[in-house]
Amino acid sequence: MEGKILGSSSEYVQSNISRYFSDPQYYFQVNDHYVRNKLKVVLFPFLHRGHWMRITEPVGGRLSYKPPIYDINAPDLYIPFMAFGTYVVLAGLSLGLNGKFSPEALNWLFVKGLLGWFMQVALLKMIFLSLGSGEAPLLDIVAYAGYTFTGVCFAVLGKILPGYSYYILMPCSCLCMGIFLVKTMKRVLFAEVRSFDASRHYYLLLLIGLVQFPFFAWLGNVSVNWFL
């Protein structure tokens, strides 16, 4: 599949790309059952009874993580992509119900969502770098950042429903996404980072959780302006 997407299949190009990108095919080995359960874990992380560790298996002499079909804690890219698409569609719906729909507005929402995703990735990557280990694969971080879009979808759903449901749904989903991200990042940090500096770890994790609030407020308030 990499050969198909990249066109020419020179080994050098492929090996360089795979150093940074780590085989996107791994993140799409999902099935129905995984998607349903993962959505439950993402949206209601406090109900998750099991542990948050990823299962490793020895493959060719190195330890590698099991693909998402076998492991509920593995990140995947299907849910983030679909959550992003659902966010764009729902935001368009809410714009239309308020009479402000136009195709350019939808294109702008798409760009805004991409920008938000990129900023989440940058935040997580910077936290990794500041703790001394930048070795988590980039697509892992992209996947974790993309999971927040499921919460944003719920917030926008609250905007569509009449009444004050937005002001109830938004903080709840924000809290849930914050808890999910903190728990996932805690596991990832303990696995990847060598030196364990407890207070710094916890402050940065708290930062991740707190940043979700302005992020949700920015994306959830569906409009065509830069801020707000």
Next chain:
Amino acid sequence: MTKEFGVPPVVFPSGGNPTVAVGGNTQQRRVPTAPFQPPRPSNSGIPFMSFEVGSAAATTSGPIGGGTGPIGGVANFDDEEPLLDELGIHPDQIWKKTKSILNPFRANPTFHKDSDLSGPIFLYLSFCLFQLLAGKIQFGVILGWIVVSSIFLYVVFNMLAGRHGNLDLHTCTSVIGYCLLPVVILSAISLFVPQNGALRSGIAGVFVIWATRACTNLMVAVADGGEEHRGLIAYACFLIYTLFSLLVVF
């Protein structure tokens, strides 16, 4: 620096015996244009439209006279390929493919195995026409969204299917384009439905579900590897067609 080439007189042979009346003409014409003689299309397959009648031998007119030879050689208007065939547009195939989408409950993938883009272009133009009748000029928007959504579905399908995925972009765009038929019908109907109402959204919902079913069934039937991911692909198609219905409803 002017090139000198003589324009040979156009002679249509009567009865297909070129050497009879034209010997004098070719002799006449050959002298001034010798240095810039266009290459003889002596069954070499180079499509060169020349008005030389019976150029080198009588044999060239034989197969071309049959009507299925390459372009070039004999400039016989009756023996040219029909325009639509040359362009690769086959209206009966388009009609059969479009009719196969009309049944929302059963997919008939036999016609869709060989993909073509002329049907989708026709459906795209009629969609834009109905939107124009509703007062929205959205030609570029719809085309852009079709391109982006077919790339999206191509990536998602091939990634999900893994090693066995053999969907190519042309087939993906063709299937998405043909399954726009319900959205086209929706835009035609919504010209007559009052603007702010639940009825509009309800009808849109029905057509979107029709389009999603058709698209999923065709996708899974036309390319390998999609069987066990039906629900996942159906959700992606649902997102795409909801996006198009937003254009119609609002």
